[in-house]
Amino acid sequence: MAAAFLCGLTVLNIHGVAWRERLRHSALFIAIFCAVVAPWLVANYRQHGSPFYNANYLNIATEYYPELVDNTLQEGTRKLALMFDSFGDVLVYDPPRLLKHYPENLYDGLQKSVTGVLVSAWVGWFALLGFALALTLERRSPEVLLLLGATVFYFLLFALTHWETRYYFFVLVVYAGLAVYAVFKLFKLARKFKLFRHPAFAALPVALVLVMFGTSLAVTQKMTAKFLASQPYEVVKACDYFERENIRDARVVARKPHVASICKQQWVFFPTVKSLVELNEWLRRNPADFVTISTVEIARRKEFAPLKDPRNAPPWLTAVWMNEQPTFVLYRVERDRLAAQD
Numbered sequence: 001m002a003a004a005f006l007c008g009l010t011v012l013n014i015h016g017v018a019w020r021e022r023l024r025h026s027a028l029f030i031a032i033f034c035a036v037v038a039p040w041l042v043a044n045y046r047q048h049g050s051p052f053y054n055a056n057y058l059n060i061a062t063e064y065y066p067e068l069v070d071n072t073l074q075e076g077t078r079k080l081a082l083m084f085d086s087f088g089d090v091l092v093y094d095p096p097r098l099l100k101h102y103p104e105n106l107y108d109g110l111q112k113s114v115t116g117v118l119v120s121a122w123v124g125w126f127a128l129l130g131f132a133l134a135l136t137l138e139r140r141s142p143e144v145l146l147l148l149g150a151t152v153f154y155f156l157l158f159a160l161t162h163w164e165t166r167y168y169f170f171v172l173v174v175y176a177g178l179a180v181y182a183v184f185k186l187f188k189l190a191r192k193f194k195l196f197r198h199p200a201f202a203a204l205p206v207a208l209v210l211v212m213f214g215t216s217l218a219v220t221q222k223m224t225a226k227f228l229a230s231q232p233y234e235v236v237k238a239c240d241y242f243e244r245e246n247i248r249d250a251r252v253v254a255r256k257p258h259v260a261s262i263c264k265q266q267w268v269f270f271p272t273v274k275s276l277v278e279l280n281e282w283l284r285r286n287p288a289d290f291v292t293i294s295t296v297e298i299a300r301r302k303e304f305a306p307l308k309d310p311r312n313a314p315p316w317l318t319a320v321w322m323n324e325q326p327t328f329v330l331y332r333v334e335r336d337r338l339a340a341q342d
Helices: 002-010 019-048 056-064 074-080 087-093 095-114 121-137 142-158 165-192 199-229 234-244 258-262 276-285 295-300 302-308 335-341
Strands: 251-254 266-269 290-294 317-323 328-333
Touching: 002 019, 002 142, 056 074, 056 087, 056 095, 087 095, 095 121, 095 142, 095 165, 121 142, 121 165, 121 199, 142 165, 165 199, 234 258, 234 317, 234 328, 251 258, 258 266, 276 302, 276 335, 290 295, 290 302, 295 302, 302 328
Parallel strands: 251 266, 251 290
Antiparallel strands: 290 328, 317 328
16 A cells, blocks of 8 residues: 555645655655564564565466465465465466456455455445546545545455455445445435435435444444454463473474464464374474364364364374363373384
């Protein structure tokens, strides 16, 4: 979005000043922007060797070349990391395929943005109407052009990757404003043509906004409850074991980094093994101290569902902590027993 704001300052001239002043504003904006993101750039450099490291090209590859992987999750991106090293690699791999799928992905994103996935359908359709009205009636306003242009650019950019609602939070805010604008603008135009002249009709746009607010609130409550219920609160309890045993920097095999991050350990991604035999072989080759089995692992590694019950665990896995609902079992890897499995 920094590029959009720079465009507003220099090209659209939202402040209505001379070129020299615009360049001064732009330079100040760039300086402030760099100061704000500096901690992230430093951390990125320390972690990956470049302040501008970004692996989103792997998400793009999973979307446009699905035959190479099974899904767009970590299993897919980790596999494609062995094939692609940059965004350029993804672009040149199969340009015709990319060009063909891009319009489809753009349309899919636009459709999902208005049909209840991102906002309620009321907000979505009124937002599209508001976009059309603003583009038609307010096109001379640099502020409006900046907002509409940034929204279009956002869609064009994110059409390169797969849909996730969290990617479109900026669009959500814009849609809310455009939807309200559309309601009141339509009412104003109707009165201009001598429609809805009775004072009682003044409540009509307010009622429509309240309908949009009500439907949005209903959807939000349901989604928030679902989101909170899905959070791995049991991970916090698992930290008690590490604290009690005074364990630090242990290598914990898990599909997500929650346990390692919260409990101050080291995260090791759960390998794409399909059986206990393969897991045994992987553990022999890779150093690991603990293995977690929870609803997250079982969802992607269904073969390990029996490990929900420690009585089904092999001798080289010892359950040291568990939570029944939701399922979470922390296993300690017995490396001496791993060697005894030959």
